[in-house]
Every structure is written in structure tokens, then in C-alpha cells.
Amino acid sequence: MTSQDHSRPLAAGGPGLPPPGCPAHGAAEQLISMYGPEFAEDPAAVYARMRAQGPVSAVEIAPGVPATLVTGYTTALEVLxxxxxxxxxxxxxQQTIPADSPVLPMMMYRPNCLHTDGDVHSRLRGALNDGLSRIDIGTLRHYIERGAQTLLDEIAPAGEADLLSQYGKLLPILVFDQILxxxxxxxxxxxKSFATIFDGVDAKGTEQANEDVFLCALELVALRRERPGPDLVSWLIAHPAELSTDxxxxxxLLLVAAGVEPVQNLIANTLRLLLSDDRFADGLAGGSVQIADALAEILWTDPxxxxxxPTHPPNPVTLSGGVQIPGGRPxxxxxAAANTDPALSAARAAGNRAHLAFSAGPHVCPAQAQAITIASVAIEALLDRLPELELAVPVEQLTWRQGPFHRALTALPVRFPVVQPSVPIDVPTGGSRWNTSQSPSSSTPPAATSRPRQNSSAPGESPRWWSSLVRWWRGQ
Structure with a gap:
């Protein structure tokens, strides 16, 4: 892949750049594109080009929208x-870019703990931590296993499936429908709107999707105010921090955005590794696959x-080693690049789990334990039901969605011997023959909660309810 595939000049005076005539300009700045098909096809090659310039690079995340991308692990930690x-x-x-920019919904200010600092961040983060701490792990596993069984009952008799659209995408949705x-x-x-937002390539579509997700969440809050229950939305509404409706x-929106799209990608990317890498694929039939190891590897190499x-330094910053970060641009x-920094190869080989897949610092993901649980239980349930699973196409023929933010397959086609839907998952709830032990991992531990955990109510949904929910989702 040549440099011409990814670089384009940005004219002087564009968003986030010094005014024309400033010595910082020199020639028009060369920016590396992160939103086209070439980047989606082989981002590792692009990261390698960037590293040749140092731990930070000037990039373009959408047409006319420059940013600074940090690719060095040590520099990333310093920034975070x-x-x-x-x-x-x-x-x-936000005032410097068009209102319909496709990346705006992913990066704009929102009054939640991801986009705030200081006391405001602490208050919002504390409320979210308290809510998440009340989700009983046994109840969560029940939601995952029940949803997985319902989806697999439909998949198993067919002998083939797209594990992304028929399983990986739907299962996190079913789980979060229960949590919320x-x-x-x-x-x-x-x-569906968040999928458009995460792609970050369709200007008209992302603007409409951003409006739609807000209206949906607003309606959900109104429903829970009217009929509160043992769910995360009701707990947020009743929290002593007295969060506003906004x-x-x-x-x-943060919970759904972080809990559905990234988790479905984690499931699909891990399954791709399990089915294509001989280190794992040879152990599928014998039940000896180490799911925890595969998940850890994906979190390092393909988060x-x-x-x-995103952060927004108003002024230029000089970091350790003289690394220069310009101000006025995100x-x-x-x-992904920081995790695969060549300087960390020894740490990865030794099983170190200080990857940045869940970020780090004060804004480290607060729900990483739940995300790992959903992914690991989803994969173990699938492999228990369909142990002779294999890719339907060579791994090189799998394709990736375009966009600057995610690492997301377009499909994951598989085939397997037909299994009748009457065959149950052959392990009791909460148990498995797969090694799925995985602790939340990040270079910074999650923030502490401000009050003790209180369990949610015991699960009681019937298989018929889950099946009807799946049919709704499939338009049946």
C-alpha cells in the first residue's frame, strides 16, 4: 500500500489549523486518511507508516476534519x-466543523461521564458505577445464556449462518434490552442508528441517526419514570446524585453505544481468530480451546x-521525549496501534494484560467486566452447541466496515453439521467446558463505586418471550 493511497493535503486555514501565513504551515499539511476502504482493509499497514513518523501522526478522520492520532503506547498513557x-x-x-460531519456524533460534547472532566465527571461516573454494581453477575449470565440459546435454536438446524448478523449483533442487544x-x-x-454513527462515513445518515438515538433514549427515560423497576435506567433516575433528564x-446513549456495537465486534473478532488460527481451531472439536486466551489476544491486536x-487540547502540548501535540484539533x-507498539512485544508474549482496549486513566471503561462476560459466555454457548463450526470462506476473504473508529467485520459466514433445535446446551447454567476465566484488564483499574452492590431481581423471562423478541428484531 503506497503513501498516495492514504495521504491528502489539507489546505491552509482548515479546521483546527493555524491561519494562512503562519510559519507552522509551510507546505500544505499531509494528512493520512482513516475513513476510506484502504484503511479498513489493512489498518496495520497504515499504523506502521505512522510509527515511522513517531508516536503521533496528523490524520483526517472525515473529509476536511483533521485530528492527531497517538500510536505509541507510552505516549497514549501520558495523554489519557x-x-x-x-x-x-x-x-x-464543534464550532469549527459542519453540523452534518459524519464523525460529529461520536465526538461531540454530551453531558455524560465520557465527555466531561473534574467534579462533573466524578458525579456522573459515580452514578453510573453505582448502577452497574447492582447488576448481579448470575442474572447477567442468565440473560446471556437465555438469549444465546434462543438464537442458536434458530441457527442450529440450518447448517450455515452469518454469525455476525444472526448471533454476534443480536445477543448484546437482547442482553441490554434486559439490563435497561x-x-x-x-x-x-x-x-441500528448507532451502527451508522460508529461507521462515521455517511454525513446525512449520521446526523439523522444522532437525532434518533436521542429521541429513543428520551422516550425510554419517560417510560421508566412512569413505571420504575429493577433496571439500570430506573436506578439512574433515582440516584442521589440527582441527574438531570439530559x-x-x-x-x-453511552451505555448502549459502548455495550452493543463494540461487544458485537469483540464477539465476532474473537470467533474469527478461533476459527482461522491453528493455535485455536485445532482445539475446537476437543473442547480444549482457551477462550480467555483468544479474547485477550483480540483485545491486544484487534480491539x-x-x-x-477523544480529547481536545486547546493549546500545543509537549510530552515526554519532546513529542509535540498541536492545539485546537482533537x-x-x-x-489498536498503541497495543501493537513493537516496544510491547515482550509484554504481550508474557501474557501482560495492560492493553488499552478499554482505554485508561480517569475515563477507563466502567463496564469492562460486563463486556468480557457477555463476549465470553456468548462464545462458550456457541461452541458448546456447534463444536464443529468452521469458516465458510477463507479468512482472507472476510471484509471490514469502513470508518475511523472501529474494527468491525461486515459478515462472518460459517458452516457446521446440522443440529436439531431440541438439543439443549449440554452444561448447566453458569458452567462450561471452555476456559473463559478473564478478569477486566486495563492499565488503570475501574473507579470505585460509591455504595454497596444491591442485586437485581431474579430473572424470570420465558423462552417464548425471548423468541418473540428475536422475531421482532428480524421483522417477523
């Missing part, structure tokens, strides 16, 4: 831990969120 020089406030930047007690018509609209809505954790962390 420095709230003073790298604040989350995106509002000044979200009606399926709202979750359908939200998750704060609750945007916290819900579902490849480039994110800084993104390449979680």
Missing part, C-alpha cells in the same frame, strides 16, 4: 492520564474500538 492538558470538552471544536428494560422497538432504532439520556478516547488514541 493528563486531564489538565487534554480535556474532554469538545464544544469549541428497553422495549424492542426502541432498542431496534437505537442500535444527563440520564446521554448516559443511556473492537480501534481509534477513540486528539484520538489508536488503541
Amino acid at each position: 492520564r493528563d486531564q489538565k492538558n487534554f480535556p474532554k470538552n469538545a464544544r469549541p471544536w 428494560k428497553c422495549p424492542p422497538h426502541l432498542s431496534e432504532r437505537m442500535t 444527563e440520564i439520556v446521554h448516559t443511556i 473492537p474500538m480501534a481509534n477513540y478516547s 486528539v484520538l488514541i489508536s488503541l
